[in-house]
Amino acid sequence: SGIINNETFRSTCSYCGVGCGITITLQPEGKITVEGDKDHPVNHGMLCSKGMNLHYTVNDTSDRLLYPTMRYSKNLPKKRVSWDQALDRTAAVFQSIIEKFGPESVAFYVSGQCLTEEYYLWNKLMKGFIKGNNIDTNSRLCMSSAVVGYKKTLGEDSVPVCYDDIELSDCLLIEGGNPAWCHPIIWRRVEAHKEANPDVKIICLDPRKTQTAASSDLHIALLPGTDVYFNNALGRELIANGFTDQEFIDKNTDGYKEYETEVFSKTTEEYAELCGVNPEDIRQTAQWIGRSKGFLSMWTMGLNQSAIGVQKNLSLISLSLITGKIGKPGNGPFSLTGQPNAMGGREVGGLSNMLASHRELSNPQHIAEMESFWGVSGISNKPGLSATEMIDALENGKLKAIWIVCTNPLVSLPNLNKVEKALKKAAFVVVQDISSNSDTLAFADVVLPAAAWAEKEGTMTNAERRVSLLQKAIEAPGEALPDSEIICRFAEKMGWGNSFRYSSPAEIYDEYAQSTVGTNIDCSGINYSLLKKGPVQWPYPKGSNSTSRLFENNAFYTPNKKAQLIPVSGVNTSEGTTKEFPLVLLTGRIRDQWHTQTKTAKVNRLNQHKKSPFLQLNPKDAAERKIKNGQLVSVKGKRGEVRVKVEITEEVRSGTCFMPMHWGKILQSDLARANNLTSDLVDPISKEPDFKFSAVQVSLY
Numbered sequence: 001s002g003i004i005n006n007e008t009f010r011s012t013c014s015y016c017g018v019g020c021g022i023t024i025t026l027q028p029e030g031k032i033t034v035e036g037d038k039d040h041p042v043n044h045g046m047l048c049s050k051g052m053n054l055h056y057t058v059n060d061t062s063d064r065l066l067y068p069t070m071r072y073s074k075n076l077p078k079k080r081v082s083w084d085q086a087l088d089r090t091a092a093v094f095q096s097i098i099e100k101f102g103p104e105s106v107a108f109y110v111s112g113q114c115l116t117e118e119y120y121l122w123n124k125l126m127k128g129f130i131k132g133n134n135i136d137t138n139s140r141l142c143m144s145s146a147v148v149g150y151k152k153t154l155g156e157d158s159v160p161v162c163y164d165d166i167e168l169s170d171c172l173l174i175e176g177g178n179p180a181w182c183h184p185i186i187w188r189r190v191e192a193h194k195e196a197n198p199d200v201k202i203i204c205l206d207p208r209k210t211q212t213a214a215s216s217d218l219h220i221a222l223l224p225g226t227d228v229y230f231n232n233a234l235g236r237e238l239i240a241n242g243f244t245d246q247e248f249i250d251k252n253t254d255g256y257k258e259y260e261t262e263v264f265s266k267t268t269e270e271y272a273e274l275c276g277v278n279p280e281d282i283r284q285t286a287q288w289i290g291r292s293k294g295f296l297s298m299w300t301m302g303l304n305q306s307a308i309g310v311q312k313n314l315s316l317i318s319l320s321l322i323t324g325k326i327g328k329p330g331n332g333p334f335s336l337t338g339q340p341n342a343m344g345g346r347e348v349g350g351l352s353n354m355l356a357s358h359r360e361l362s363n364p365q366h367i368a369e370m371e372s373f374w375g376v377s378g379i380s381n382k383p384g385l386s387a388t389e390m391i392d393a394l395e396n397g398k399l400k401a402i403w404i405v406c407t408n409p410l411v412s413l414p415n416l417n418k419v420e421k422a423l424k425k426a427a428f429v430v431v432q433d434i435s436s437n438s439d440t441l442a443f444a445d446v447v448l449p450a451a452a453w454a455e456k457e458g459t460m461t462n463a464e465r466r467v468s469l470l471q472k473a474i475e476a477p478g479e480a481l482p483d484s485e486i487i488c489r490f491a492e493k494m495g496w497g498n499s500f501r502y503s504s505p506a507e508i509y510d511e512y513a514q515s516t517v518g519t520n521i522d523c524s525g526i527n528y529s530l531l532k533k534g535p536v537q538w539p540y541p542k543g544s545n546s547t548s549r550l551f552e553n554n555a556f557y558t559p560n561k562k563a564q565l566i567p568v569s570g571v572n573t574s575e576g577t578t579k580e581f582p583l584v585l586l587t588g589r590i591r592d593q594w595h596t597q598t599k600t601a602k603v604n605r606l607n608q609h610k611k612s613p614f615l616q617l618n619p620k621d622a623a624e625r626k627i628k629n630g631q632l633v634s635v636k637g638k639r640g641e642v643r644v645k646v647e648i649t650e651e652v653r654s655g656t657c658f659m660p661m662h663w664g665k666i667l668q669s670d671l672a673r674a675n676n677l678t679s680d681l682v683d684p685i686s687k688e689p690d691f692k693f694s695a696v697q698v699s700l701y
């Protein structure tokens with residue numbers, strides 16, 4: 001069972017994509033304690049504040065959903081029902097909607113916190129059996145621009161580097177991320193490396209002076225939305241100063257001439273002006289990158305959550321390609337995953353435009369392979385709805401039923417007033433969650449209680465392609481069930497039981513692993529017996545070994561094996577600021593809270609850091625509005641309003657303001673939700689929302 005002894009189990013932290021190893025020890029009365037796993041290759045025993053306090057989220061069951069509930073009409077209260085009653089009704093409603101309106105009238109909205117086995121089953125159910133493709137994940141809000149960036153340049157959604165490259169690098173460029181708060185154990189490794197090697201250079205590109213910026217050698221506070229200009233300026237400087245690797249470019253890339261033409265279309269001074277930065281900072285950064293032996297770029301939501309998120313990714317990855325700094329120890333573009341299993345979800349086809357094992361809906365051969373693998377026919381090649389498109393489709397009535405799993409869109413999606421209206425219009429809403437503090441429950445017709453971390457078994461893949469096993473240590477409270485069991489019971493009710501009967505999560509993983517044979521993410525050599533000895537990195541075909549780094553042979557995953565340099569101009573298409581709404585609102589996370597707080601708000605220690613929602617405003621903007629520190633302000637935009645206390649600080653540059661995204665209606669109030677204000681524009685390719693650029697006005701309330 002993977003038990004170290006009768007009372008201690010190995011697992012992985014269920015918060016961020018760093019994927020720290022944890023040991024769980026049983027305590028009397030079904031309680032647990034946690035410690036960092038000293039033998040784990042990611043964290044070597046370290047945990048951040050969230051991971052250290054993970055046991056409180058399991059030990060305190062006061063908020064847990066304990067049994068299924070259901071209402072027969074929107075006006076009636078929900079009542080306790082049995083699992084059979086809840087799933088019989090859900091299956092009957094789904095069947096009748098599908099019969100009447102087709103498979104595209106139902107949707108599943110799942111989560112980067114689902115285990116790989118669960119994710120695989122949801123996809124099998126929707127794509128193989130319901131035969132629609134409306135299954136999307138909250139990873140759409142997080143990683144989808146990076147996915148497209150990697151696919152377009154390297155030929156596959158494949159992070160080419162590993163964490164051990166941190167200690168082998170001597171120049172780290174952090175763009176649009178605050179790993180010191182959001183990926184703390186990675187950042188501790190970066191800090192330790194810098195401390196031991198003071199010549200290592202760290203550059204942080206972020207409009208905000210974050211903790212990461214404060215501990216970097218150079219912080220460049222560019223204007224929001226201008227990252228592509230900055231990266232193109234770096235490309236220009238690298239070329240102009242002879243820092244490119246011409247042999248690598250000639251042999252292993254396409255598109256260099258077009259790329260060069262684009263980046264030389266402006267001078268460094270012009271780029272600097274557009275970015276609102278000092279041109280010398282661009283030159284200095286290019287010198288450090290150019291002279292380095294190991295150049296790692298790291299990025300997260302500042303690049304991804306943007307109306308031009310794909311362009312931002314392409315412009316950054318290009319810097320590794322023109323310098324040939326990829327596929328070598330200490331080098332490469334490293335997208336830091338937000339959620340613990342965003343990568344595992346993508347492996348099994350978690351986005352509405354993908355099939356299992358990174359197969360594409362647009363590829364008839366891929367469809368035929370999965371039809372034969374699942375023993376079905378008629379998989380649709382039409383991409384399903386993305387997360388925000390599901391909301392639009394609920395609003396316009398095309399989507400009738402939605403099943404929301406392990407995510408709380410009434411706090412996390414952009415433009416919440418619209419989300420609320422859309423969910424009100426839905427004919428049928430199922431919410432499957434662990435917590436009664438999810439705002440989305442208010443709109444549910446059926447509520448299904450799920451087992452939480454440590455109450456079920458399965459795998460996750462972290463940001464460096466490392467697959468870990470999470471052991472079940474304790475029983476779920478009440479009648480809560482593991483998500484995989486809920487899916488299989490539902491499939492049985494829909495008449496597909498023969499294809500959804502598994503004796504254990506290990507068997508589900510084996511089926512998924514078999515579906516990867518022959519693909520670039522082949523993990524047919526991975527099974528639970530292997531994972532019990534420790535986590536491994538894919539690709540891992542049967543009979544081979546764990547792969548730390550990709551492209552060491554310079555053979556990329558594109559059809560001609562060459563990486564693609566794709567020129568991008570970077571004109572920002574976010575909503576503009578106006579006289580009425582002159583400030584740019586940035587949203588993000590704080591150190592000790594996780595997403596919509598349904599877990600972290602239960603932990604007193606984590607609530608000490610920042611007790612309530614706030615808006616950060618620059619002193620100049622505050623003075624113009626006669627606003628003093630700590631006063632209550634109203635923040636208004638085209639879509640809504642929030643009222644919070646103001647924190648006046650130089651951490652945000654003038655013309656911008658910042659608000660954390662964590663607070664919702666249940667845990668605070670409807671006027672505490674940053675996403676009342678956020679723009680629902682999305683990147684045209686990745687469909688990732690533009691969370692980092694919303695026009696607002698701030699005034700004293």
Ligand code: SF4
Binds near residue numbers: 050
């Ligand atoms: Fe958990 Fe991430 Fe903290 Fe590691 S860094 S303990 S994975 S929240």
